[in-house]
Amino acid sequence: xxxxxxxxHTTASPYTPSVPPLLRQLGTxxxxxxxxxxxxxxxxxxxxxxxxxxxxxxxxxxxxxRRLVVIDSRVASLYGERIARYFxxxxxxxxxxxxxxxxxxxxxxxxxTVVEALEAMGxxxxxxxxxAIGGGVLLDIAGFAASIYRRGVPYVRVPxxxxxxxxxxxxxxxxxxxxxxxxxxxxxxxxxxxxxxxAFLATVDTRHLANGMGEIIKLAVIKDASLFDLIxxxxxxxxxxxxxxxxxxxxxxxxxxxxxxxELAPNLWETELERVVDFGHSFSPMVEMTALPELLHGxxxxxxxxxxxxxxxxxxxxEWCDVERVQQLMRRVGLPTHHPGFADxxxxxxxxxxxxxxxxxxxxLPLPVAIxxxxxxxxxxxxxxxxxxxxxxxxxxxxxxxxxx
Amino acid sequence: xxxxxxxxHTTASPYTPSVPPLLRQLGTxxxxxxxxxxxxxxxxxxxxxxxxxxxxxxxxxxxxxRRLVVIDSRVASLYGERIARYFxxxxxxxxxxxxxxxxxxxxxxxxxTVVEALEAMGxxxxxxxxxAIGGGVLLDIAGFAASIYRRGVPYVRVPxxxxxxxxxxxxxxxxxxxxxxxxxxxxxxxxxxxxxxxAFLATVDTRHLANGMGEIIKLAVIKDASLFDLIxxxxxxxxxxxxxxxxxxxxxxxxxxxxxxxELAPNLWETELERVVDFGHSFSPMVEMTALPELLHGxxxxxxxxxxxxxxxxxxxxEWCDVERVQQLMRRVGLPTHHPGFADxxxxxxxxxxxxxxxxxxxxLPLPVAIxxxxxxxxxxxxxxxxxxxxxxxxxxxxxxxxxx
Numbered sequence: 001x002x003x004x005x006x007x008x009h010t011t012a013s014p015y016t017p018s019v020p021p022l023l024r025q026l027g028t029x030x031x032x033x034x035x036x037x038x039x040x041x042x043x044x045x046x047x048x049x050x051x052x053x054x055x056x057x058x059x060x061x062x063x064x065x066r067r068l069v070v071i072d073s074r075v076a077s078l079y080g081e082r083i084a085r086y087f088x089x090x091x092x093x094x095x096x097x098x099x100x101x102x103x104x105x106x107x108x109x110x111x112x113t114v115v116e117a118l119e120a121m122g123x124x125x126x127x128x129x130x131x132a133i134g135g136g137v138l139l140d141i142a143g144f145a146a147s148i149y150r151r152g153v154p155y156v157r158v159p160x161x162x163x164x165x166x167x168x169x170x171x172x173x174x175x176x177x178x179x180x181x182x183x184x185x186x187x188x189x190x191x192x193x194x195x196x197x198x199a200f201l202a203t204v205d206t207r208h209l210a211n212g213m214g215e216i217i218k219l220a221v222i223k224d225a226s227l228f229d230l231i232x233x234x235x236x237x238x239x240x241x242x243x244x245x246x247x248x249x250x251x252x253x254x255x256x257x258x259x260x261x262x263e264l265a266p267n268l269w270e271t272e273l274e275r276v277v278d279f280g281h282s283f284s285p286m287v288e289m290t291a292l293p294e295l296l297h298g299x300x301x302x303x304x305x306x307x308x309x310x311x312x313x314x315x316x317x318x319e320w321c322d323v324e325r326v327q328q329l330m331r332r333v334g335l336p337t338h339h340p341g342f343a344d345x346x347x348x349x350x351x352x353x354x355x356x357x358x359x360x361x362x363x364x365l366p367l368p369v370a371i372x373x374x375x376x377x378x379x380x381x382x383x384x385x386x387x388x389x390x391x392x393x394x395x396x397x398x399x400x401x402x403x404x405x
Numbered sequence: 406x407x408x409x410x411x412x413x414h415t416t417a418s419p420y421t422p423s424v425p426p427l428l429r430q431l432g433t434x435x436x437x438x439x440x441x442x443x444x445x446x447x448x449x450x451x452x453x454x455x456x457x458x459x460x461x462x463x464x465x466x467x468x469x470x471r472r473l474v475v476i477d478s479r480v481a482s483l484y485g486e487r488i489a490r491y492f493x494x495x496x497x498x499x500x501x502x503x504x505x506x507x508x509x510x511x512x513x514x515x516x517x518t519v520v521e522a523l524e525a526m527g528x529x530x531x532x533x534x535x536x537a538i539g540g541g542v543l544l545d546i547a548g549f550a551a552s553i554y555r556r557g558v559p560y561v562r563v564p565x566x567x568x569x570x571x572x573x574x575x576x577x578x579x580x581x582x583x584x585x586x587x588x589x590x591x592x593x594x595x596x597x598x599x600x601x602x603x604a605f606l607a608t609v610d611t612r613h614l615a616n617g618m619g620e621i622i623k624l625a626v627i628k629d630a631s632l633f634d635l636i637x638x639x640x641x642x643x644x645x646x647x648x649x650x651x652x653x654x655x656x657x658x659x660x661x662x663x664x665x666x667x668e669l670a671p672n673l674w675e676t677e678l679e680r681v682v683d684f685g686h687s688f689s690p691m692v693e694m695t696a697l698p699e700l701l702h703g704x705x706x707x708x709x710x711x712x713x714x715x716x717x718x719x720x721x722x723x724e725w726c727d728v729e730r731v732q733q734l735m736r737r738v739g740l741p742t743h744h745p746g747f748a749d750x751x752x753x754x755x756x757x758x759x760x761x762x763x764x765x766x767x768x769x770l771p772l773p774v775a776i777x778x779x780x781x782x783x784x785x786x787x788x789x790x791x792x793x794x795x796x797x798x799x800x801x802x803x804x805x806x807x808x809x810x
Contacts, residue, residue: 030451037442
């Protein structure tokens with residue numbers, strides 16, 4: 001090899017024999033644009049009696065030999081035997097991992113116990129989907145574990161409370177809290193299926209049913225007037241039977257999930273920042289965080305819905321009687337309609353600033369222009385917020401007096 | 406509310422007024438099939454002098470204010486000042502996190518230090534992409550952290566050794582080791598860009614250059630005869646100049662990345678199990694694991710390539726002179742051409758069994774039918790493996806004697 005060859009400028013190269021040096025250099029600046037589409041498919045199924053041993057639904061994906069089942073400890077204490085019997089009678093070897101799932105333990109160590117269980121069992125990553133049974137916290141933890149174990153294994157969601165049925169189980173988000181922030185670690189990772197069985201709601205306490213109703217009312221007010229009419233007419237039935245009637249409750253769940261699917265499916269990865277499902281989630285996150293653990297998520301959402309309805313009324317978009325219908329419905333299902341956080345204009349303004357930052361610099365505030373129809377606002381002022389906070393306090397006072405009278 | 410209404414069978418429901426009970430029940434079994442496509446786009450750019458302060462390439466995505474830079478400690482000791490100067494002169498506030506990145510610390514705690522740094526800096530999740538600078542281990546750790554922090558923030562890959570340039574930076578895999586297994590936690594998560602600057606190779610030691618050559622030879626033998634001819638003709642130049650010549654080295658990198666992009670881009674999530682890039686990765690994983698830390702990854706791959714070429718020769722698909730060309734090229738770049746693992750037929754058979762399991766029950770073994778052309782085999786026998794192991798030992802012996810003579 002010659003000295004010329006050693007410094008790489010050999011003229012004997014068969015590859016660029018007569019290209020001037022400058023062009024050779026340019027020739028090295030090659031770029032590849034890689035473009036691909038990841039297809040995401042999953043089924044959301046409204047089912048009856050998922051753990052009836054005659055019901056094959058839960059096992060329609062994967063093999064029929066083994067499953068890892070991750071279950072919320074409270075759900076396990078109520079339904080554990082029935083669930084174990086289901087797998088036993090269907091000849092499935094089910095390994096059950098019971099987790100105490102609550103917001104305070106929604107952390108990486110808990111997700112890692114699921115990873116360890118997957119590894120210990122040596123699950124087949126194609127044919128043995130993880131089955132997660134519980135509320136939103138458990139589904140988020142288990143989904144996150146499924147998403148990172150071996151770069152992703154299939155999992156199935158079985159939500160057991162109303163909030164998880166109409167909200168957490170529709171989308172593809174997973175996550176755990178860390179560094180004192182919610183869902184600071186997580187993924188967008190679709191289950192292969194979610195099975196919505198309202199039988200679990202029979203044992204959900206009233207406050208947590210109301211919590212789920214907060215999200216349903218949100219969706220109804222911002223995009224589905226017929227859903228609003230339905231829950232407005234039958235809230236008593238829904239709450240008293242705990243969604244166990246066979247006509248109204250399935251229809252409420254169907255319309256709620258339908259609405260969520262319509263909004264989430266075209267925007268699974270949240271690239272579109274104008275989201276009507278963010279209704280009720282503009283001021284509430286900071287109020288909820290400040291008030292923890294006093295307010296449940298759906299309670300904070302409900303308060304935000306009512307406050308936002310007042311903002312819409314101030315702009316002449318809602319009739320006052322609509323605002324009152326929303327408030328009265330909330331009261332009937334047991335949702336709070338007032339809270340100091342929604343009288344604290346400084347807090348509300350900070351909340352909107354934070355929300356605006358999350359929405360890439362614009363308020364993108366969904367407000368109803370009628371029950372069931374949305375519009376986005378980017379110019380809400382502090383003055384409007386102050387007046388609405390005053391009106392909300394006044395309204396609540398009036399309502400309280402009316403009840404007392 | 407009547408008793409009828411309470412048990413949910415009110416005939417006054419306006420929603421299903423005249424539907425017989427059976428149909429009502431069926432009506433509750435609603436299914437939604439959610440289908441979406443996640444668009445994945447990223448650029449792989451072959452660049453010169455990435456850290457020349459006049460080169461804006463690295464900052465073409467995102468804002469021009471701040472960056473979190475995660476860098477391998479060995480790279481930092483060699484290039485840290487130059488990199489700091491780059492950001493300083495371009496008026497970027499760069500927070501630098503230095504990680505000692507090696508296979509033994511490729512774990513979740515290290516990924517979490519990156520998560521903590523992202524949170525501490527409060528990076529804007531749209532406009533401040535994480536910049537990862539290092540070898541495959543560092544890029545895998547930082548990429549995993551970027552993929553899970555707030556369900557994914559953008560990141561940029563700057564590979565600093567040959568293996569990372571031609572292999573790790575082309576695809577979308579991230580990961581950390583856990584539970585004594587490689588990459589047991591990880592994700593498929595594309596960077597927004599990868600910048601391939603061979604200037605870093607000037608300080609890579611010969612053995613690690615050869616390690617990268619293992620992957621390049623693999624790709625050349627299985628799918629690119631012109632790349633094989635190029636490295637065969639210029640291996641001396643490439644190794645002696647450490648890829649610093651301005652003609653052959655850029656072309657070798659260009660062809661290698663081109664080949665990898667052609668194979669990986671249509672199969673980013675590895676749904677297709679017949680992958681020519683798995684050439685050299687059928688027997689080597691178990692040999693590599695058994696031999697750790699004796700063999701580097703590219704060394705094990707090279708041995709597998711040679712062994713597989715002998716298998717192909719036995720089937721009459723390669724000329725013996727082709728096998729010898731491969732062997733001699735490996736020797737010239739400093740790759741081992743024999744190892745006890747490839748004489749241990751029991752080990753090789755276990756390795757193939759494990760590989761077959763990973764490929765969902767079929768061997769799907771890519772073998773060359775000529776230099777540069779592949780075919781998949783599902784019927785390799787133990788007898789063939791035994792004969793090839795013998796031939797490899799014999800060949801090595803013969804070659805050793807020839808050198809000695």
